[in-house]
Amino acid sequence: MKINSSQIFRANDQYTALDKFWKNVVKERGVTSTRQRINVIYRHTFSCVCYDISTLPIVQISSILDRDHATVIHAVKNNENNRKYDHSYETIYIWMHNEISQILKSHIDENAISILTRVRDRNPEIDIDTLLEGVNRDWTIKMSLLKEENIRLTKENKSLSKYANSTNQRNKLLESELKRVKNLI
Secondary structure: OOOOHHHHHHHHHHHHHHHHHHHHHHHHHOOOOOOOHHHHHHHHHHHHHHHHHOOOOHHHHHHHHOOOHHHHHHHHHHHHHHHHHOHHHHHHHHHHHHHHHHHHHHHHHHHHHHHHHHHHHHOOOOOHHHHHHHHHHHHHHHHHHHHHHHHHHHHHHHHHHHHHHHHHHHHHHHHHHHHHHHHHO
16 A cells, blocks of 8 residues: 555644644543553543544554553454443543544645645745635545445345345245154154
8 A cells, every 4th residue: 555645644643643642631531551440441542532633543543552562452342332331431432533533524624725825935826716616526426426335235234134034034035944844744
């Protein structure tokens, strides 16, 4: 996979912002590196939220926590059950998800402004509004294509579900017929 420089800069921005956020959480919430349940909950929720909504690789998420990548993998694997059965985990997860979403959203906005400023500085003759209209048009077209693809896949999924249900019913019927034949023998 080829990685371009914009992906590296975006990942570095996210890493810096999320590292700063985690250090604030550690300071304000008193999170330590021990295995006490509350500390584990904070580390796991941070890992899962970053894994779900950022573009950071697992290794970078784990480096923010000063843990190895296995910690993040373990957290992601257990996230669903923790959220389902542990109320405090779910509460912290929702809070952290909201906070990190806001951080990442503000970074996206700041990056967009920074990019537009650099474009204007390098080439003042470029009409930014026209450029943005073109980008917006391109994304609108891509979004409509994705919506069409989603509709097609939804229909295909319904069709496959119906087929699977009919196959299961047929299988049950054949199993009952097989039992009846075995009893006759």
